[in-house]
Amino acid sequence: MNTSLRTALAHREDLAWLDAQGVERQLDQAVTRWPSLGVSHDALVRRLVDVIERCTPAPESLEALRPAEQVLVVACLQERPGAIEALEATAFGGLRAVARRFKGLMTEAELTQRVRTKLLVPRERTEPQLATFMGATSLARWVRVVAVRVGLDAARADGRRGARERALPSALPQRDPEFYWMRQLYTDDFERVLGACLDALSSRDRNLLRAQVTHGMTLDDMARMWGVHRATIARWLRATRLELVAAVRTGLRAETGLSESEVDSVIALIHSAVSEGVIARGLAKTS
Amino acid sequence: MDTSECLTDQQVAQLLEGGERPAHLDAHLDRCEACFALLAEAAREDACAVEDLVAGRYRLLDTLGQGGMGRVLRAHDTVLDREVALKILRSEAFGAEGLENARARLREEARCMAGISHPNIVHVYDVGETDGTVYIAMEYVRGASVQSWIDGDAPEPTAVVLAFAGAARGLAAAHAHAVIHRDVKPSNMLVDDTGSIRVSDFGLARSSGASDQERGFGRSGTPGFMAPEQTAGDALCEATDQYGLARSLVAVLTRGRSTGAAEGLDHLDRRVAGVLRIALAGDPRARHVSMTAFAEALERAVRPRRGRWVAAGLLGAGLLGALVSAPEPDPCATMGSAIDEHWNEAVARSIRGALSQHTIGRDPTFAASVERTLNTHARDWTEYAPALCRKHAQHPAVTRCLHEKLAAYAVVVETLSAPTDADLQAVPRTLSTWSLHACRDRADDGAPPLPRADVERLARAEVLTDLGRLDAATALLDAPSSIDLAPSVRPAYGLRLALGKATIAAADDRVDDARGFFFAALLDALRIGSVAGQVDARIGLASMALRSGGDTHSARAELDQVTALLERVPDEQRNEEAALAWVDVHELDNDPQRALDTLDATASNSLAHRAARPGLLLVLGRYSEAVVAAQGLTDALEAELGPRHPRVGDAKAQWAAALTHSGRFDEAVRIAREAVAIYDAASESPLHGSGWSLDVLGMALWRRGDDDEAKEAFERALSILPKRDPSYGIVLDNLGTLRLRAGDASGAEQAHRAAVETLRATHGEDHHEVGLAHANLGEALYQQGRFDEAERAFVDGHRMLERALGPEHPDNASLLFGIGKCRMKRERFDDALAPLHRATVLREAVPDAHDFLGIVRYAEAIAVERATGDIPRARALVRAAVADLEAAHRLPDDLARARAWLEAHPP
The missing domain is CATH 3.30.200.20 (Phosphorylase Kinase; domain 1)
Known part of the structure; x- marks a missing residue:
C-alpha cells in the first residue's frame, strides 16, 4: 500500500490542494513517465515532502513542484541505472549554447562534465546540488543557469573575465567620445567628478550602464534581465546618459574652470605613464 | 530579498521566466558583481x-x-x-x-x-x-553604404552622379536576367574603395511581370523609395528599380533633405534634375526606356563643359556645390604615370640580374613573388592613386601620404637593384606593408602638410629602417629640412622626425632612447591634433614598455588609448599593429587565450598575423587547429618566399610541433626533418632556428618511440644552441625526460639538474620554466624511490611557478600532484589531502584535460579514504574520476583500477 502525500503531510493544513482528488493519480503518472528508472511512488512522496517542507512560500499546487521532473531527481540521487542519461536528455539541451559563450575556456564536453559533477557529486559534506531543485522553473532552465554559473566560476578562476570587464568609470570614456575628451583634458578631476556623478545615480541606472557598457549587453538581453520591453530599456538608458553627461560637465566646470587657452598646456600634461626624466631626454634629443 | 543576499540559481531561472522581481534586486546587483554577471550571462539570448x-x-x-x-x-x-x-x-x-x-x-x-x-x-x-x-x-565589400553619403561623407556631386550611373548599369545587368531588385535604396548600395557603388541585398528580388501579392510574398519594399506601382500592389517592371535609384540619388544630392519625389529637384543642376524627373515619373511607362538609358542620361548630364556648375542652385542654400570642370589644371591627372619612372621593364631586368647573385634571390618562387608584388603595387598606384587624390582633394594628408608611398616604393626598387642577403630577407615584409588603403585612412588626420621634399626624405628613411639600414636612415633624418619650415608646420615635422628616430632606436635595441623619441612624438601629435601620430607614438611606447622588463601595465595604458583613438578614426593598418601589440601584452601576462582572441578579432590575413597564431594555439592545447594554422602559414610563406627561405623552416618547425601534440608523429618527423634541412642549407654556420627545429624533431621522434634518434636530435640541438639561449635548458630538460623513459632515472636526474641550472641562468630564478624543470626533476627522484628529495623538488618548483604565474595557473597542478603522491608514499595521507584537492580544482579549469584530472581525482579519493574514512565522499570522487578517464579514452589501466575500486565499495 502506497503512502499518500496527504498522509505524509497530515500536519500541513495550509496545503488545501492536497485534499483535491487526483493528486495520487498525478503522482502515479509522474512515476510512469520514466518507468525504466524504477522510482517508487513512496520515494516520490518522500522527495515531495522534502521539497514542500523547504519551500517558502508554500507551493500553491502539485504542478508547481513539477512532479515528473522530481522523479528524475529522485532517480539520480538514488544512482539508478539510466538516470543520468535521462537527466541529460531532458535538461542538458541548453548547455551547447552556454559552452559557446565560454569558448576557449572549456569545451562543451568539459562544461557538461562539470555541470554533471556539480549536480551529482556532494561537496564538503553538502548534498548534491540537484537535491535543491524545487521545481519553481523547468529543470532545463535551472540547469542552464547552473551551467552559466559554472562557466563564470571558471572564468573568474582563470582571471580572464574580471580583467575583460573594466570598471564603469574607466569603460565609459572609451565608449563615449564626449567623456573621452573630457578625460583627456581633465584627467584627475574627470575621474573624481565622474565617480561622484555615477555614485549619485540610482542603483537601477548604474546597473543599466554597467550592463550596456561593461557587459556589452544588447537591448533585448537587457529587456529580459529587467523583465520590461526593449523600448523601455532604450528610454531608461537615454535618460541616464543625458543625466550623467550633464552632471559631469557641471561638475568639471565647478572643479576646474580652465580657459580655452589653458587647454593646450593641459594636454601636454595628460600623459603620466612616462617619467619626467624620459620626457626631458626625449625633448632634448628632438630639439 | 535582503540587499546582502545573493541570488540562487533557482531565483535567476525564475526571473528569466518573468517571475516576480524581489524587492531591492537592483540595489543588490549594484553591489554584487557575481550576481550581476550571472543574471546578465543567463539573460543573453543564446x-x-x-x-x-x-x-x-x-x-x-x-x-x-x-x-x-x-x-x-x-x-x-x-x-x-x-x-x-x-x-x-x-x-x-x-x-x-x-x-x-x-x-x-x-x-x-x-x-x-x-x-x-x-x-x-x-x-x-x-x-x-x-x-x-x-x-x-x-x-565582402570593404566600405560603407550609400547611406553614409547622405549622412555627410559624400564626394563631390559629379562623382556621385557617375557612381549612380554605374549602379544603374549593374541593375541593367540584373534586368537582363529578368530580375527586379524591388528594394533599391541607399542602405542596399555599398561603396567600395574606389568609390564605385555595388548593389546588394536582393532579398526582395523577383522575376519581372508579377505583383508582390501574385507571387505570394506580401507587399514589401521600403517606404520613401517605393515606386507608386509598388505601393499600389500593381505588377512590377524594370522601371520600378529606376524609381528607387532616382529617389536614392536625390536623397544623396540633397543630403536627405528632400521628402517627396519632386522635392529637391529644383535645387539641382538643371540637366541632372531633368534626367531624374523622368525616372521619377508616376507612370512607369513614362520613365526612361531602360536602366541603361537612365545610366547614359546621367552620364551625359554631368559630362564636363567648361565653367559650368552642376549644383548651382544648392550653393545658395549652403548644402553643397562644386565646379564640375575647373579651368585650373588637375594636379591628380599626372599622378598615375608617376610610378613609370621607378618601375619599368629596364628596372625589372636589372633587378632580376641583381637577385640572381644571391642564394635566396635565385629561388624562382622568391624572384617571381617579388616581381609580382612590385607589379601589383605599380598597377594599384596607376589605378587608385589618381582616384584617391581626386576623391580626397580637400585632404592634404592624403596627397602627402601618396607622395610618401611613391618614395617608399622607389627606395625598395633601388635597394633591390643592389641588394644584400639581409635586404632580401627584409624586403618581403616591407613590400607587404605597402598599401594605398593606408592613405585613404589618413583623410581625417589633423596634421598640417609638410613640404614634399621632406615628406619623401622621411619616407625613404622609414623604409631604410625597415630594411635594417639604420646608418643610412639616420643620415637621412639628420639632414636639414629642405626649406625653412613655417612655425605652424614645425610640430608636424617634429612628429615625423621623432617617430623616425624612435623606430631606428628601437631597431637598434636602444629602448630608453626609443621611449624618449616616441614620447616626444606623442607631444607633437597632441599639439597638432594628429590622430595617426598619436596612435603610432602610443603603439611605440607600448612596445618599448614591453621590451623593458615586460611592463604590461604601462603598455596596457597606452594601448587602451590607442583603442579609443582607432574607434574614433578607423585605420586598418594601425589597427593590426595595435592588435599585435595587444597580443604581446596578453602573452606576457600569461593569457594566451586573450592573445588569440585579440589576434582573431583583427581578422587580418597578413603574414605577421598568421605567424603568431600557431604558437598561441599550441600553448592553448588546440592542437588540430594549430596544425591547420601552421600548415597554412607554411604554404603562404612558400608561395611568397620560395621553399628555401628560413622563415619557411620556422613555420615548418611550428607545424611539426603541432603535429606531435596531435599524435601524428610520422608526419611530424617528416616535416621537422624538412625544417632542419632548410636551416642546414640556408647558411654554412648553424642558425639558431636550426637548434629549435632539432628540438622539435627530437620531440616528434621521441613520441614516435624512436628514442635513439630523438636523443641524437636533442644532442645535436644542444651542440648548436649557445648555452645562454633560452631554448638550451628546455632541450636539456627534454633529454632528461627521454632518459627517464628509458629507465635511466639517475641519468634523467643529472639532465634535469643541469636544465634547472641553465634555465635559472637564462630565465631568472623564479621563472615558470625553472619551476617546470623542478617538476621533472621531482619525477626522476620519485622514480628512484627518493620520495623526500622528490617532495622537496616538487615544493620548490611549486613555489616558483606560483610566484611566476600565480596560484591559479593550471600548471601548478602537476607539482601539487607530485607533492601529494610523495606524501602518500610516506603514508602521510592527511598531509596529502590538501595538495591533491588543490590539484583537482586547478585541473578542473583546464579544457580537455580529462586524463590528468581523472588520475588526480582518483589519488584524492584514495587519500580521502585513508585519511578520513569518508567512503561516500571518496566514492563520489572516484565516480567523477571514472567519467574523466572514460572521456580521455586513454589510460585503460587507471580506468580499470578506478572501476575496480567502485565495485569494491558499493553505495
Whole structure:
C-alpha cells in the first residue's frame, strides 16, 4: 500500500490542494513517465515532502513542484541505472549554447562534465546540488543557469573575465567620445567628478550602464534581465546618459574652470605613464 | 530579498521566466558583481549564437549588420582563403511556416544574384544550409553604404552622379536576367574603395511581370523609395528599380533633405534634375526606356563643359556645390604615370640580374613573388592613386601620404637593384606593408602638410629602417629640412622626425632612447591634433614598455588609448599593429587565450598575423587547429618566399610541433626533418632556428618511440644552441625526460639538474620554466624511490611557478600532484589531502584535460579514504574520476583500477 502525500503531510493544513482528488493519480503518472528508472511512488512522496517542507512560500499546487521532473531527481540521487542519461536528455539541451559563450575556456564536453559533477557529486559534506531543485522553473532552465554559473566560476578562476570587464568609470570614456575628451583634458578631476556623478545615480541606472557598457549587453538581453520591453530599456538608458553627461560637465566646470587657452598646456600634461626624466631626454634629443 | 543576499540559481531561472522581481534586486546587483554577471550571462539570448565555423568552412569574424530575418557577418572562407560577407538566416526567429517562407526568400536571393556578373553588383559565391542555418556567402565589400553619403561623407556631386550611373548599369545587368531588385535604396548600395557603388541585398528580388501579392510574398519594399506601382500592389517592371535609384540619388544630392519625389529637384543642376524627373515619373511607362538609358542620361548630364556648375542652385542654400570642370589644371591627372619612372621593364631586368647573385634571390618562387608584388603595387598606384587624390582633394594628408608611398616604393626598387642577403630577407615584409588603403585612412588626420621634399626624405628613411639600414636612415633624418619650415608646420615635422628616430632606436635595441623619441612624438601629435601620430607614438611606447622588463601595465595604458583613438578614426593598418601589440601584452601576462582572441578579432590575413597564431594555439592545447594554422602559414610563406627561405623552416618547425601534440608523429618527423634541412642549407654556420627545429624533431621522434634518434636530435640541438639561449635548458630538460623513459632515472636526474641550472641562468630564478624543470626533476627522484628529495623538488618548483604565474595557473597542478603522491608514499595521507584537492580544482579549469584530472581525482579519493574514512565522499570522487578517464579514452589501466575500486565499495 502506497503512502499518500496527504498522509505524509497530515500536519500541513495550509496545503488545501492536497485534499483535491487526483493528486495520487498525478503522482502515479509522474512515476510512469520514466518507468525504466524504477522510482517508487513512496520515494516520490518522500522527495515531495522534502521539497514542500523547504519551500517558502508554500507551493500553491502539485504542478508547481513539477512532479515528473522530481522523479528524475529522485532517480539520480538514488544512482539508478539510466538516470543520468535521462537527466541529460531532458535538461542538458541548453548547455551547447552556454559552452559557446565560454569558448576557449572549456569545451562543451568539459562544461557538461562539470555541470554533471556539480549536480551529482556532494561537496564538503553538502548534498548534491540537484537535491535543491524545487521545481519553481523547468529543470532545463535551472540547469542552464547552473551551467552559466559554472562557466563564470571558471572564468573568474582563470582571471580572464574580471580583467575583460573594466570598471564603469574607466569603460565609459572609451565608449563615449564626449567623456573621452573630457578625460583627456581633465584627467584627475574627470575621474573624481565622474565617480561622484555615477555614485549619485540610482542603483537601477548604474546597473543599466554597467550592463550596456561593461557587459556589452544588447537591448533585448537587457529587456529580459529587467523583465520590461526593449523600448523601455532604450528610454531608461537615454535618460541616464543625458543625466550623467550633464552632471559631469557641471561638475568639471565647478572643479576646474580652465580657459580655452589653458587647454593646450593641459594636454601636454595628460600623459603620466612616462617619467619626467624620459620626457626631458626625449625633448632634448628632438630639439 | 535582503540587499546582502545573493541570488540562487533557482531565483535567476525564475526571473528569466518573468517571475516576480524581489524587492531591492537592483540595489543588490549594484553591489554584487557575481550576481550581476550571472543574471546578465543567463539573460543573453543564446538563440542568437551561431557556430563560429559555418558549414565547416566560413569562420565568423564580426557582425556587419542585423535585420529581421537574420544577420550579415564578415567571415573568412578557410577553403579559398578570402573574406566574405555571410548572410545568415536565424531559424529560431521564425515559426515553422514563416521559416520555410524565409528560406525560400533567401534561396531565391542567392539564385537571383548568382546569375548576374557585373562589377556594380555584389557577387554571390555560395549558398547552403547547415544545422538549421541557411546562409549565403557573398563578396565582402570593404566600405560603407550609400547611406553614409547622405549622412555627410559624400564626394563631390559629379562623382556621385557617375557612381549612380554605374549602379544603374549593374541593375541593367540584373534586368537582363529578368530580375527586379524591388528594394533599391541607399542602405542596399555599398561603396567600395574606389568609390564605385555595388548593389546588394536582393532579398526582395523577383522575376519581372508579377505583383508582390501574385507571387505570394506580401507587399514589401521600403517606404520613401517605393515606386507608386509598388505601393499600389500593381505588377512590377524594370522601371520600378529606376524609381528607387532616382529617389536614392536625390536623397544623396540633397543630403536627405528632400521628402517627396519632386522635392529637391529644383535645387539641382538643371540637366541632372531633368534626367531624374523622368525616372521619377508616376507612370512607369513614362520613365526612361531602360536602366541603361537612365545610366547614359546621367552620364551625359554631368559630362564636363567648361565653367559650368552642376549644383548651382544648392550653393545658395549652403548644402553643397562644386565646379564640375575647373579651368585650373588637375594636379591628380599626372599622378598615375608617376610610378613609370621607378618601375619599368629596364628596372625589372636589372633587378632580376641583381637577385640572381644571391642564394635566396635565385629561388624562382622568391624572384617571381617579388616581381609580382612590385607589379601589383605599380598597377594599384596607376589605378587608385589618381582616384584617391581626386576623391580626397580637400585632404592634404592624403596627397602627402601618396607622395610618401611613391618614395617608399622607389627606395625598395633601388635597394633591390643592389641588394644584400639581409635586404632580401627584409624586403618581403616591407613590400607587404605597402598599401594605398593606408592613405585613404589618413583623410581625417589633423596634421598640417609638410613640404614634399621632406615628406619623401622621411619616407625613404622609414623604409631604410625597415630594411635594417639604420646608418643610412639616420643620415637621412639628420639632414636639414629642405626649406625653412613655417612655425605652424614645425610640430608636424617634429612628429615625423621623432617617430623616425624612435623606430631606428628601437631597431637598434636602444629602448630608453626609443621611449624618449616616441614620447616626444606623442607631444607633437597632441599639439597638432594628429590622430595617426598619436596612435603610432602610443603603439611605440607600448612596445618599448614591453621590451623593458615586460611592463604590461604601462603598455596596457597606452594601448587602451590607442583603442579609443582607432574607434574614433578607423585605420586598418594601425589597427593590426595595435592588435599585435595587444597580443604581446596578453602573452606576457600569461593569457594566451586573450592573445588569440585579440589576434582573431583583427581578422587580418597578413603574414605577421598568421605567424603568431600557431604558437598561441599550441600553448592553448588546440592542437588540430594549430596544425591547420601552421600548415597554412607554411604554404603562404612558400608561395611568397620560395621553399628555401628560413622563415619557411620556422613555420615548418611550428607545424611539426603541432603535429606531435596531435599524435601524428610520422608526419611530424617528416616535416621537422624538412625544417632542419632548410636551416642546414640556408647558411654554412648553424642558425639558431636550426637548434629549435632539432628540438622539435627530437620531440616528434621521441613520441614516435624512436628514442635513439630523438636523443641524437636533442644532442645535436644542444651542440648548436649557445648555452645562454633560452631554448638550451628546455632541450636539456627534454633529454632528461627521454632518459627517464628509458629507465635511466639517475641519468634523467643529472639532465634535469643541469636544465634547472641553465634555465635559472637564462630565465631568472623564479621563472615558470625553472619551476617546470623542478617538476621533472621531482619525477626522476620519485622514480628512484627518493620520495623526500622528490617532495622537496616538487615544493620548490611549486613555489616558483606560483610566484611566476600565480596560484591559479593550471600548471601548478602537476607539482601539487607530485607533492601529494610523495606524501602518500610516506603514508602521510592527511598531509596529502590538501595538495591533491588543490590539484583537482586547478585541473578542473583546464579544457580537455580529462586524463590528468581523472588520475588526480582518483589519488584524492584514495587519500580521502585513508585519511578520513569518508567512503561516500571518496566514492563520489572516484565516480567523477571514472567519467574523466572514460572521456580521455586513454589510460585503460587507471580506468580499470578506478572501476575496480567502485565495485569494491558499493553505495
